[in-house]
Amino acid sequence: MNDHPDPFPFEELCRDLALRLTGRPSVTGTPDEAGFGPWLAEILTAESRLGPTAEVWTFPVEEGDPRLCVACMVRGSGRATVLLTGHYDTVTTSDYGDLEEVALRPEELAPRLRARLESARPGSAEWLAREDLASGRFLPGRGLLDMKAGLAAGLSAMAAFAADPRARGNLLFIAVPDEENASAGARRAAVELGPLARERGLEIRLAVNLDAIADDGDGTAGRVVALGTVGKVLPTAFVVGAPVHSGFPLRGLNAAVLAAALAQRLEWAPELTDETAAEPGTPVSLLSLKDGKAGYDVTTPGTAFAYWNVLNHRRDPARVLDIVEALAREAVRACVEDLHARALRSGQPSGPIATAPEVPILRYSQLLARVRATDAAIDQAVAAEGARLAATGMPFPDICQVLTAMLWTRSGLSGPAIVLGLGSTPYLATELADPRTRADIDALLAEAPARHGTSLHAVDYFAGISDMSFFGQGDAGAFARLAPETPAWDTCVRLGPSSLAGVPTVNLGPWGRDYHTPLERIEADYGFRVLPRLLFDLATRVLRSGGVTT
Known part of the structure; x- marks a missing residue:
């Protein structure tokens, strides 16, 4: 009524x-x-x-x-x-x-x-x-x-x-x-x-x-x-492993397994939940996890790509990657140590697990700087490829995956490694900062x-x-x-x-x-x-x- x-x-x-x-x-x-x-x-x-x-x-x-x-x-x-x-x-x-x-x-x-x-x-x-x-x-x-x-x-x-x-x-x-x-x-x-x-x-x-x-x-x-x-940012992880024939898995390091370790550690991580507002913060959640294989074969995944939804209230959004990096180091270290112990129990410790217990973690900016040192035209190449992919309607996180993979290929580096970046248009948190307008709202x-x-x-x-x-x-x-x-x-x-x-x-x-x-x-x-x-x-x-x- x-x-x-x-x-x-x-x-x-x-x-x-x-x-x-x-x-x-x-x-x-x-x-x-x-x-x-x-x-x-x-x-x-x-x-x-x-x-x-x-x-x-x-x-x-x-x-x-x-x-x-x-x-x-x-x-x-x-x-x-x-x-x-x-x-x-x-x-x-x-x-x-x-x-x-x-x-x-x-x-x-x-x-x-x-x-x-x-x-x-x-x-x-x-x-x-x-x-x-x-x-x-x-x-x-x-x-x-x-x-x-x-x-x-x-x-x-x-x-x-x-x-x-x-x-x-x-x-x-x-x-x-x-x-x-x-x-x-x-x-x-x-x-x-x-x-x-x-x-x-x-x-x-x-x-x-x-x-x-x-x-x-x-x-x-x-x-x-x-x-x-x-506000929102979208941290990404381009994960590089050491692919091998699946008949000899201990000779390599599966990129998808490293990515899964990241996914497990970051999901609902309280360290990434912004509790600075009066309302409870929203926990981080994985939005995508996929390996880089184009089809079926018996080689372990050489790359994987994941990204997460992270919301902010008053936290500086640029701090998010610092927290993600710390959690990634923790997750990968635990994963590699566990795999190393399993390899020892099998009596066949070899490959990256034995020789590289620390998986390097880079930022996208660090990878780009490394490539710039030997390729003066890389910025133009990245821009051209980004524009081309955007014109096809490719989602922006996928564009970021392709561009990071392109840089990795040109860097001359080898895996295992993880490259962290950001994969979306950032949305900034806003607050009503005008007291007179707030007074009008309170009256309403x-x-x-x-x-x-x-x-x-x-x-x-x-x-x-x-x-x-x-x-x-x-x-x-x-x-x-x-x-x-x-x-x-x-x-x-x-x-x-x-x-x-x-x-x-x-x-x-x-x-x-x-x-x-x-x-x-x-x-x-x-x-x-x-x-x-x-x-x-x-x-x-x-x-x-x-x-x-x-």
């Missing part, structure tokens, strides 16, 4: 927009993602509820890239501006199986998904989804929760702002592609934000990311304002039960990596410390001090459950009715206040 009737039809508009946006496919890396931007610009241009003076424009992720960032601005009076932003790309729909045809049509999907879940085991995720759908409070659909309902809520707040003849300040909306991959859209939008503000006479006081919050409970943990976001939290009929509280960090890393107030100096250990930084990453917008940034979005799975669903009342009102309330508070003080 709605005890807080809306003077503006937030719920009707938000639900309508959310279903329209969800109904248009936009899977990351597909032509549908490239086609979504122009379509959205047309929708916004034709949307009369955004007011007669709404400005809509687009700009590409980069020259020649068909993916577009879509911007819309509704002006009130003055220069003060709040940015509402989020991504429109989604993960694949193929995991829906025989329900894929309705994965983008939530109202058709709901009864069919519920029927599929009839025999779900009590207490399972499927059982909870069945109960949620039976309650009528939740609506499923690929991308509805993550995060097209958030975009719809932002646009609904824009429409309410446009309908207010006394509106102070301006609202700017930017929808971006590629968040599910490498945030190419947000990175471009962050760089564009400063010039855009200067050209249009804007003062960006706050950016609100509209991403979804997951909550398997009653929604208390989902109805939140996140005052920052976690205090008044939310009475004004909007909902509980609302603040958390220090959005738990997953997000586009906030590029809009928010992070330590851009970290890029200079991370670049030397990241293959193809200048070719594929291209981040520097001017890459961050550096504005106060928070996350306020819908809540639901199981995004990135076929059970993805949004809690409809909060997402369609309450959230757009909260966004309108927060934006207008900030626009009325004194502005940024940092």
